[in-house]
Amino acid sequence: MKNFLDQLNFVKKCREYHLGLWQCPSFLFIIMGTMNVVAMLSTYMIAKRYDNPEIVIISVSGVSIIIFVIGSSIIKGVEQVARASMMKSEFVSIVSHQLKSPLTGMRWSLELLRGEKIGELNDKQSDYLKSAYENVSRMVRLVNDLLDVSRIENEGIKMIPQKISFDKTVKDVVKELEFFAKANNTQIKFKSEDNIPKVYVDPIRARMVVQNLIDNAIKYSSMKGNVEIELLKKGSFVCCQVHDSGVGIPEKEQKKVFNKFFRSNNVTKKQTVGTGLGLYIAKAIIESSGGKIGFTSEEGKGSVFWFSLPIASK
Numbered sequence: 230m231k232n233f234l235d236q237l238n239f240v241k242k243c244r245e246y247h248l249g250l251w252q253c254p255s256f257l258f259i260i261m262g263t264m265n266v267v268a269m270l271s272t273y274m275i276a277k278r279y280d281n282p283e284i285v286i287i288s289v290s291g292v293s294i295i296i297f298v299i300g301s302s303i304i305k306g307v308e309q310v311a312r313a314s315m316m317k318s319e320f321v322s323i324v325s326h327q328l329k330s331p332l333t334g335m336r337w338s339l340e341l342l343r344g345e346k347i348g349e350l351n352d353k354q355s356d357y358l359k360s361a362y363e364n365v366s367r368m369v370r371l372v373n374d375l376l377d378v379s380r381i382e383n384e385g386i387k388m389i390p391q392k393i394s395f396d397k398t399v400k401d402v403v404k405e406l407e408f409f410a411k412a413n414n415t416q417i418k419f420k421s422e423d424n425i426p427k428v429y430v431d432p433i434r435a436r437m438v439v440q441n442l443i444d445n446a447i448k449y450s451s452m453k454g455n456v457e458i459e460l461l462k463k464g465s466f467v468c469c470q471v472h473d474s475g476v477g478i479p480e481k482e483q484k485k486v487f488n489k490f491f492r493s494n495n496v497t498k499k500q501t502v503g504t505g506l507g508l509y510i511a512k513a514i515i516e517s518s519g520g521k522i523g524f525t526s527e528e529g530k531g532s533v534f535w536f537s538l539p540i541a542s543k
């Protein structure tokens with residue numbers, strides 16, 4: 230019922246899409262539905278009152294023309310929204326491509342300076358360089374995420390699947406993030422069933438998903454919290470579960486978790502760094518691999534994010 234009432238709030242939606250009232254699909258849809266009801270009632274009343282079939286035909290034809298005009302307006306409104314969305318995606322893609330090369334060059338230059346390969350630095354200079362390097366790295370990650378989102382929307386995410394030992398992939402990611410976990414006073418644990426079969430997936434993309442989920446679990450866990458990664462076989466799939474003891478996700482916001490740029494209110498209050506694109510990309514990767522992704526969460530008690538990948542056939 231609530232969703233239905235939200236749909237009726239067409240004025241708000243029209244403003245979001247920057248459309249006039251008579252160009253807004255939501256408003257025109259309501260008008261069209263009303264006209265259909267009026268047409269049926271009018272046809273019934275006219276047919277009941279008059280024996281002349283010409284009058285019935287003329288009235289029905291008149292209402293049909295009105296409905297046709299409204300339907301044409303709906304199509305134009307939808308096309309305008311779709312065109313604006315396409316232009317936005319193209320703009321993001323072009324800007325991201327233009328930013329990627331200079332940002333990558335800046336990061337490598339800063340890496341050389343930090344490594345003192347072209348001269349020693351004092352402590353203050355090292356601190357400034359560290360801060361600059363972290364910010365540039367963050368920008369590079371954002372640009373890469375935006376490029377992935379653009380590919381997903383325009384042409385679909387490209388996968389190069391192969392048979393891999395997924396338990397090894399998860400172990401490698403856990404090892405990489407152990408230092409990050411310690412820096413956040415979080416204990417990270419990994420457990421796996423014996424003889425986990427190989428999965429058929431793009432190894433680079435699958436690694437991105439694991440990194441994203443574990444990284445989120447560490448960032449959003451409470452101080453001296455725990456992050457547990459569990460790997461198990463379920464039917465013809467290998468399932469990976471990431472448990473955290475974090476802030477959790479409010480129930481009213483859970484349906485938006487895999488949306489682009491979404492970050493829950495309690496997460497933003499923790500002032501953690503993030504773009505809100507990681508889970509959107511992870512969902513696209515898993516579903517393109519023939520798997521599923523989901524989560525359970527309770528505010529103040531933590532979350533469990535899980536995904537499954539198909540077992541490689543012999």
